[in-house]
Amino acid sequence: MAKYNISVDKKWQKKWEDTNLYKFDEDSSKEKLYVLEMFSYPSGSKLHAGHWFNYGPVDSWARLKRMQGYNVFQPMGFDAFGLPAENFAIKTGIHPKDSTVKNIKTMEEQLKSMGAMFNWDHEVITSDPEYYKWTQWLFLKLFEKDLAYRKKAPVNWCPSCNTVLANEQVVDGVCERCETEVTKKELTQWFLKITDYADELLENIDTLDWPEKTKSMQKHWIGKSTGAEVTFKVKDSDLSFGVFTTRADTLFGVSYVVLAPENPLVDVLTLDKYKDEVESYKLQAKKQSEIERQSITRDKTGVFSGSYAINPINGREVPIWIGDYVLATYGTGAVMAVPAHDERDFSFATKYNLPIERVIDGGKDLPYTDHGTMINSGEFNGLTTKEGKDAIVSKLESLNLGSLKTNYRLRDWLISRQRYWGAPIPIVHCEHCGTVAVPEEQLPVILPYDVEFTPDGKSPLAKSEDFINTTCPKCGGAAKREADTLDTFVCSSWYYLRYADSNNSEKAFDIDKINKILPVDKYVGGPEHACMHLLYARFITKALRDMGYLNFDEPFKSLTHQGLILGPDGHKMSKSKGNTISPDDYISEYGSDVFRMYLMFGFSYVEGGAWSDDGLKSIARFVERMERVIDSAREAIEDNTEDKTTMDKAEKELNYWRHFAIKNVTTDSEILQFNTAIARIMELTTALSKYMNESRKNLSLLKDTLTDFIKLIAPFTPHFAEEQWNLLYKIKDSDIDYSVFNQKWPKLDEKALIKDEIEIAIQVNGKIKTRINIASGLSEDLIKEAALNDSDITSSIEGKSIVKVIVIKGRLVNIVVK
The missing domain is CATH 1.10.730.10 (Isoleucyl-tRNA Synthetase; Domain 1)
Known part of the structure; x- marks a missing residue:
């Protein structure tokens, strides 16, 4: 077999390449079929069995569809920017551009040896200036539409990678890349306003042929809640704060409120005698990710501020606590606590000996979290929870202390990275003009080669005098370039569009061409991207549609997640375990x-x-x-x-x-x-x-x-x-x-x-004695006759009385005797 494969594989790969057998014909009258596998990251020097499992079987599916008459478009490229290449460079001294180019060349050869139908003339490499020029163009278009903005915010910070991480890149409180414990840091960062599309991202997802688990994960991540925002005034102060709740019917049962440690009011409301404890608590909260802080199973902790708030519905004074399970980035950064009707609040109140008062009648045990009839709620007693919600919100609105509101768990997409190996953000900062976009005709803003990128917590590009110092596109005065680079997920959020027109040097893509070839008909890749890449790509598609560049709503019509190839020992492959499989x-x-x-x-x-x-x-x-x-x-x-x-x-x-x-x-x-x-x-x-x-x-x-x-x-x-x-x-x-x-x-x-003859089993008292072939379609009587006349059966039942004969057509005859 070895000799056969070495010679025959190479022979046909050359023939296919020489004759352009798999070249995509844009003008074909056949129905198009855009087949796409998530492109690989050239951080390792070679493809592994997992890559093969992603690409090989999907290529087989695409070949089937080609033979069925489809005009198959199946491109390939490389997601080439990012931390791994930069970290490798820091360890070895090999420049990330050099190692990336070398790895891509190796992986291209491996992919070609697979014999797949990849359209290599449509290849994209995200670290190529001819690609990231248009990633920068995409950023500028979002900036023009007020979908890209800059603000100071508490962000996830990896002290090892020395960069900001999106919420989705923090797993169990640690950096998904290096597994270092993540902390919090206040930084001025760039964000994309994905929250503007929260409703559409949620509503459209059920129309997609995607795995139900992935759709559920996105729904949970977007996290739409409809409720009310209630205003609590601070006792003996002109200050107030809002809390979001989906259970306004339980407002009479509020026995305390909780602020997020990052909430600016914490420093104002904390009395002197509690300051040391609160400051220590705030430091601890910084070390935890938002996902970890929201964990249902995690023990809830908090500290008292010393201040009190006024419940707007009954005038009752309630203590103001600080708790890390409340997030400054979700809702108002404050929550009201009803221990009798919420499991988390009940646990917290029990731990800190806070009042627990039932206001919904139902069930014997507390906490009771279901619906029922309102009690201990003044004028609202006797109302159902549904009636009570509406009535209490109406009362609060009349007092200017509350209103209906819809809230989302989804946060805007943090895209700034304090690293070198990424696409420069095309922004200039001018003392006179402020934040200025680089003109489109000056793109790409080239990533310089000679840069000191050893991480020290600052953006490496800020150390490059040649790069950072520039002139303002508006006034012509001295200015500084933006030193942060784009999250690599920005590069991959639109690559499926560039594939279709990858050689276009005049624009990111031709609108007519894109609308003809897109959306992707079959997309295949790992489930780990459910709340990152897949969500971001959906957002970018919708934003470009609204700008007039696309005429479709979703990037990927059908999605499949391939499984994981484990090592021979049944564990996930890793070099440290020595169980990796190289193809x-x-x-x-x-x-x-x-x-x-x-x-x-x-x-x-x-x-x-x-x-x-x-x-x-x-x-x-x-x-x-x-x-x-x-x-x-x-x-x-x-x-x-x-x-x-x-x-x-x-x-x-x-x-x-x-x-x-x-x-x-x-x-x-x-x-x-x-x-x-x-x-x-x-x-x-x-x-x-x-x-x-x-x-x-x-x-x-x-x-x-x-x-x-x-x-x-x-x-x-x-x-x-x-x-x-x-x-x-x-x-x-x-x-x-x-x-x-x-x-x-x-x-x-x-x-x-349709067979002329079929084989059926003949049983006597439920035990198979023989099998016979009979004509298909034979009547039940003739089947019985054939069974009873078989020589093996006549000898088996000789001298016995037949009680009954059971015929199951197409399968068996059971003769019951005694």
Whole structure:
């Protein structure tokens, strides 16, 4: 097998490239199909088995669709900016640009050795100035529409990476990249106003063919809540603050309020005797991520400020606490606490001995969190919770102490990074003109090569005098460039658009071309991007639509998450565990087709599983078997000496398995259920092998079956199938239409699946005694007669009385005797 794969793979890869077989025809009359895998990050020097699992099977699906008549667009590129390359540079001294360029070259060769249909003439590399010029253009367009803005805010700070992290990049309180504990820092940062699209991002998601779990994660992350904002005045002060609540009906049960540690009122309201404790508490809160602070299972803590607020509905004084489970970035940065009707508040009140008062009648135990009838609520007693909400909000509105409001968990997208290896933000800061956008004709703002990027908490570009010092585009005076770079998620938020017009040097993309090729029809990648890349891409698509650049609402119509290939030990692959699987050695020994087919047969595509060398070797043996069967059938066809024209039992059996395979390989592959599709190919291989033992053969049927067989295996073993196709049809090197991938997908004949005979089991008192073949469609009486007249059965029931005969058509006959 090794010799076959090395020679045949290279032969057909060169032929496909030389003849531009997979070049996308923008003017084709065929229906377009945009197939896209999430592009890889060239932080490592080589692709691993996980990349292969993402790309290989999807390429097989795209090949199937091509043979079904679609005009397939399947580009590839690299998400090349980001922390890993910069951190690698800090460790080794190798410039991130140099290591990235080298890694991309290696990975391009690996991807080409896969034999995929990637349209390399549409390649994008996000660190190329010809790409990030248009990322900067995108930022400017958002800035023009007031969707990009700059403000001072508490942000997640990784002290190891020395950069800001978005909420989504903090996992269990640590940096997702380096696992260092994240703290909080006040910085002036750039944000994108994704919250302007919160409602549409929420409403549209149910229209998408996406995994339900991913849709649910986005809904939760956006977190829409409809309720009221209630104003609490501070006792003996002119100060006041608002709290957002979805349960205004419980307002009479408020026994304390809680401010976020970052809330500016904390310093004002904390009395002197409590200041040391509050300051210490604030420092502790800075070390925790927002996600960690919101955890349901985490023990809630707080400290008393010494001040009191006035409940607006009953005038009651309630203590003002500071608690880290309240976030300054969510709602108003303050919450009202009703311990009798909220589990979190109940736990907190119990811990700190605060009053717990029931105001909703229902259930015996507290906290009671369901709906019911209002009690201990003055004039509102007896109202249902629904009636009470409306009545209390109406009362508060009349007092100018409350109003209806909709709130969201979603925060604006923080895009500033204090790192070097990223796209410069195209902004100039001028003492006279303020914040000024770089004119479009001056793009790209080039990322300089010679920069000291050892992290010290400041933006590396600020240290580059040549870069940072410039002139103001408005007044021509001295000015400073923005020193932060863009979050790499900005680069990947629009790459699917650039692919379609990647060589356009005049604009980011041609509107007509984009509207013709987009949106993406099938998108495949990891589930870890549910609340980052996928959400950001949806936002950018909608923003560009509203600017008039697109005529569609969503970037990805259908989404699939591939599973994870684990190491042979069943654990996630990592260099430290020594369980990583590199495809290159296996491909050198077995060829890319065997490697691809093993990934598709050995695992459920959406689940993955543990790697097995034995499984790979088993597939290698199967491909060898396929080759022997095909060779044998082809030789019989070429020999042409024992031709037969009738369709007898053996022919009908072969034709059945041929069309059974066509039906199931098609339907299973359509839903990316490749393992069962390949199982059907294995069955057809067995049927072909069995037919080759016939002394006389219907060569016309054999050639038709072999033709369909090669077409069926083509998506799964593209090099092998191309070779077999050319051998079967004796195609010359000069033939233009040489490829099996230019052929039509096999056509199903449903009639061939109706068997003339079927096999049924015959039981006596529930135990199988024999099996017989009967004509399909036989009546129940004739089936009984055939069963009772079988010699094995007559001997089994001799001398016994038949109680009854049960017929289950198509499966069995059970004869009950005594």
